[in-house]
Amino acid sequence: MYFLTNVIFFICSFALLDSWMMAARIVLLLFCSLLRTRSNNNDAFEKFRTRHILPARSPATITEWERLIQKRKLCDRPVQSFLRQSDLGDVKAVCTTGGKEYEGNLCISQRSFTFSTVSYDVRSRHVTSVVRETKHLILACDKVNNKCLPVHFKENPDNENPREHAKLCDAPRRWAE
Template sequence: MAGLAPPVLLQRLSLSTTCCVLLLLMLASHPALAKTDAPCQRSKWNNGFSTFVRRHLLPGTPNTENKNAWFKFIKDNTGCGRPTQSFLPSDDLDRVKAVCSSQGGKVYKDNLCISRKPFTFFTVRSEKDTCGIKSVKEETKYLILACENVDNQCVPVHFEGNPTDAKPDNNARACQDPDKAGASAIGMTTWLLWLLTSVIMVLIVNAH
């Protein structure tokens, strides 16, 4: 670039810098790399699945709408920091995990999958801090779960409410398996890096 006049040199450097910044922003903003807005992407929360199980699939969950039984259970186990809590039978663990697979779930939106079959669970509403039970309701609905890749497994990390009693869309694609999601993310990363390298090489060639 020794033969270039200073204004031309600055212009090309500015163009190179701008292209690099734009491509880096593309890398940072791509959903497979920056945030989990599709099911089964790599989770930023390593304890997401274990926390999900502790909150929603505890052994000894009362199989009743009796408020006294739930008061004792919540007081002794999950606490009342969350005013609304939903509990599934611990025996349903494998079925619940399957919602985050192609066999058990369909894509709902973002990183959420909806179960192919309905589940029965209890929704408990309580007073914050005091654990006073406001209501206990046994419900049968399709589960909506946030599904993320933890330790190379696509598993639920969040229980999303289903107040509108949504059902799976027959035309929606299956909830992705982790290997497919991973392959998709790797493929897009490779393509963007190739694009960035190509643009930089073109700018270098044109500078000489």
């Protein structure tokens, strides 16, 4: 969809160079701008999934962690957190009823999750540590195929909890703004 909107925007830009009536130009430009700004970020959730969701059989050794990181092309990331595949439904729910507003498009989970944080030496291309943590997740959420889904995993170094009176992450309300 993003590619398609870019193509349409490009075509629309070319059309404006022609000698069309001024009114047609304005309408066409507005239409193209609307398409470009309302497009979904359809690849963002898949990127999140690749970076942060483990396969059904989680790595058990340092060598398996290194293979996973190299296979997924995450070698340029010195710290990477991975969630269990069995938690994927609950992780997605953080962006709606399972999370509360944190700041901007960030939502914080209402419950704690256990995940693995892997430290990776980008120079030597070796895993230096794997630490299991249990914390509330802070996730950036975005519109993907008309669903609110996680697109970024933000660290929670102070082990923050959701604020008691914070609103639920309610995507349709935020999309209307």
